[in-house]
Amino acid sequence: MKPMRFLPGLVLAAFCVTGIFAQQKSNAKPVKAVRFGKLWDARGKLWTNAIVIIEGDRIRNVAADASAIPAGAEVIDLSKYTGLPGLIDVHTHMTIYTDETPGEPMLKQTANVNPGYVVFVARKGAMRTLEAGVTTVRDLGADQYMDIAMRDLINRGEMIGPRMFVCGYGLYITNTPYKPGINPPAGGIADGVPEVLKAVRQQIAAGADVIKMYASTGTDDDVTGFQTYTFEEMKAAVAMAHQFGKKIAIHSYGPDGARDAVRAGTDSLEHATDMDDATIQEMAKRGTFYVPTIDHNRYYLDNWQKIGYANGFQEKTKAFIERNLETARRAHKAGVKFAMGSDAIYTMFGQNTRARARLVRESWNDAGAGPAHCND
Numbered sequence: 385m386k387p388m389r390f391l392p393g394l395v396l397a398a399f400c401v402t403g404i405f406a407q408q409k410s411n412a413k414p415v416k417a418v419r420f421g422k423l424w425d426a427r428g429k430l431w432t433n434a435i436v437i438i439e440g441d442r443i444r445n446v447a448a449d450a451s452a453i454p455a456g457a458e459v460i461d462l463s464k465y466t467g468l469p470g471l472i473d474v475h476t477h478m479t480i481y482t483d484e485t486p487g488e489p490m491l492k493q494t495a496n497v498n499p500g501y502v503v504f505v506a507r508k509g510a511m512r513t514l515e516a517g518v519t520t521v522r523d524l525g526a527d528q529y530m531d532i533a534m535r536d537l538i539n540r541g542e543m544i545g546p547r548m549f550v551c552g553y554g555l556y557i558t559n560t561p562y563k564p565g566i567n568p569p570a571g572g573i574a575d576g577v578p579e580v581l582k583a584v585r586q587q588i589a590a591g592a593d594v595i596k597m598y599a600s601t602g603t604d605d606d607v608t609g610f611q612t613y614t615f616e617e618m619k620a621a622v623a624m625a626h627q628f629g630k631k632i633a634i635h636s637y638g639p640d641g642a643r644d645a646v647r648a649g650t651d652s653l654e655h656a657t658d659m660d661d662a663t664i665q666e667m668a669k670r671g672t673f674y675v676p677t678i679d680h681n682r683y684y685l686d687n688w689q690k691i692g693y694a695n696g697f698q699e700k701t702k703a704f705i706e707r708n709l710e711t712a713r714r715a716h717k718a719g720v721k722f723a724m725g726s727d728a729i730y731t732m733f734g735q736n737t738r739a740r741a742r743l744v745r746e747s748w749n750d751a752g753a754g755p756a757h758c759n760d
């Protein structure tokens with residue numbers, strides 16, 4: 385009897401042990417060791433011959449000695465290259481994604497499309513953004529909370545893309561004529577302080593991480609920069625965002641909206657051309673981030689026919705780029721903090737980091753200093 389009782393116990397124990405080992409084996413995360421000739425760690429150190437040890441999808445450590453490579457690790461040799469941590473693009477529109485379907489201008493592709501469809505195809509732009517080395521984006525304006533859907537899908541591992549911080553609808557003033565019997569469009573339209581407060585609360589209730597406000601005209605092929613929101617409206621939006629612990633990004637193509645946005649306490653200022661010296665000084669004093677988004681206008685010039693813009697905007701846009709660069713030069717000299725923002729839309733995903741290269745090349749070269757404020 386005894387052996388009879390003992391044997392099944394042993395067999396059971398053996399199965400359990402086998403089961404544990406099998407489970408450990410399947411749970412064991414693959415280890416990779418990536419060699420870089422140089423590695424900038426964003427903590428002030430430039431490594432030579434660095435080895436990055438990755439377990440599963442997490443970096444475990446960085447070493448300079450080959451003995452740190454665990455037995456059985458897959459070694460990937462990128463020693464011809466310099467490595468750096470994932471970059472942050474602080475101004476994208478991930479849900480305004482299109483392809484280059486021949487004969488179908490991008491502007492047409494984005495009109496009246498089903499949000500479910502958009503979120504699904506936008507995964508391609510998310511992937512391209514990631515492949516460009518951008519592992520985090522701040523997405524500044526989407527319809528129907530498609531940005532929130534993308535953010536959550538990425539966070540759950542259902543979609544591959546950069547970590548997203550999103551704003552829902554950007555706030556903007558009434559810009560459509562009144563039509564009797566037709567409801568005003570939903571979303572971010574808000575006029576006057578009470579409506580602004582309500583619109584900010586609506587975005588936060590929907591799950592926004594950050595607030596976006598359009599304080600001037602200017603977008604796509606329109607490079608006008610007339611101020612739209614008043615100082616009081618901006619101040620109300622800033623206060624309400626901050627009350628909920630959220631940051632706010634204010635868009636202004638021109639100097640007037642920029643001046644009031646900075647004084648209202650915006651955390652970042654987007655685009656902002658022709659700023660006066662006092663505003664630039666104020667940004668430096670307050671630590672307001674400047675996101676000049678210069679490269680998106682270059683993208684528009686390169687692709688205007690595919691997008692579907694009418695001919696004739698090129699001269700104005702070229703002049704705007706020059707003024708944008710000049711403003712960035714002055715801001716850099718004054719010690720303003722910069723952040724890299726591509727304003728990527730349509731097929732621009734994957735070109736996210738060109739904004740940074742262009743700033744360094746054209747705005748800072750003559751300032752005699754390196755990109756001191758560009759550690760995003």
Ligand SMILES: [Zn+2]
Pocket residue numbers: 475476477524525727
């Ligand atoms: Zn934008």
